[in-house]
């Protein structure tokens with residue numbers, strides 16, 4: 303049995319309570335388990351298929367889960383990019399290979415399962431895109447209605463297409479992501495709808511399995527785990543999960559948690575570099591990487607702790623660096639990701655060029671979403687197909703053969 307614990311004042315709440323922040327102090331909640339009661343060993347786990355649900359004893363769901371077979375994503379060695387950077391041990395965990403094309407599915411299999419376990423009849427979220435695509439699909443799988451709020455004009459085409467096709471009520475708000483999150487939060491509290499943004503502690507429980515899978519696939523704890531940071535839920539989730547494995551004695555060190563943000567939306571980076579006690583939000587965040595276009599990350603408190611406690615780093619990259627790494631991943635490695643995802647690898651490139659990391663480190667970059675999520679940004683970067691008449695000579699001439 304789990305309980306909810308405030309990350310700030312440590313007050314404990316029952317697992318039946320539908321709350322997202324601590325009623326006593328207003329800070330976020332985290333799920334805690336009685337780890338002493340877990341009688342499982344690491345080798346028991348390794349006998350199961352690689353997926354979110356391999357780790358079910360460290361998850362709060364007790365009913366049959368709402369699942370589309372999430373997790374079990376590939377870990378690729380980045381041989382060519384690694385060589386070009388002088389990093390022989392550089393890897394990418396491709397979370398774009400999840401059912402709806404982003405790591406958000408790990409959170410939604412948990413979140414929507416918990417919605418049913420808690421007898422909630424309707425789910426909602428605000429989203430930069432992927433959360434809404436994922437929620438729409440998992441709500442459809444569960445047979446319950448979903449409402450999603452999107453910042454108008456700032457969501458990649460593939461993500462809107464998914465949310466619409468999976469049958470969510472899609473609302474476009476004339477405001478930025480941070481404002482849509484406030485609105486959906488108010489709506490959920492006043493109307494008894496289950497909120498599935500990353501303020502929801504259960505979503506993060508699913509996302510923590512990224513770290514577990516990385517260790518199971520690599521056979522060891524990497525020296526550094528690198529994630530793009532938006533709302534800062536994912537980096538916090540992975541760190542929390544690994545802390546649990548450390549408490550269980552399953553691993554004896556933690557990777558240096560490293561967060562990468564876009565230059566136009568980098569409050570976590572500024573807080574780490576400036577040694578600030580908390581983040582100062584960006585009022586008008588801007589970046590081509592819309593999935594991390596978030597000025598006031600709700601999980602910043604957890605993320606700052608994760609980075610600081612593990613001796614990690616935070617760095618920002620320009621849109622140009624992000625798009626250039628998106629092309630390198632696609633063309634040098636065959637790995638298609640959306641812009642936000644390329645930020646993690648672009649960040650490592652920058653850090654290694656700054657001399658901030660040891661080239662012998664074993665580094666795993668989480669690439670968070672699939673190339674097809676944002677076809678418009680891709681098309682803008684590529685020259686269009688060559689058009690020819692339907693003759694062989696025209697083909698040979700076009701190919702200059």
Ligand SMILES: *Cc1c(COP(=O)(O)O)cnc(C)c1O
Pocket residue numbers: 404405406432433500530531532533534535536537593594640642643670671
């Ligand atoms: C949600 C998302 C992120 C940011 O994750 P946070 O948990 O908000 O920090 C990064 N990349 C992609 C593709 C995403 O969908």
Ligand SMILES: [Zn+2]
Pocket residue numbers: 308309310311312313324325326327328329
């Ligand atoms: Zn509290």
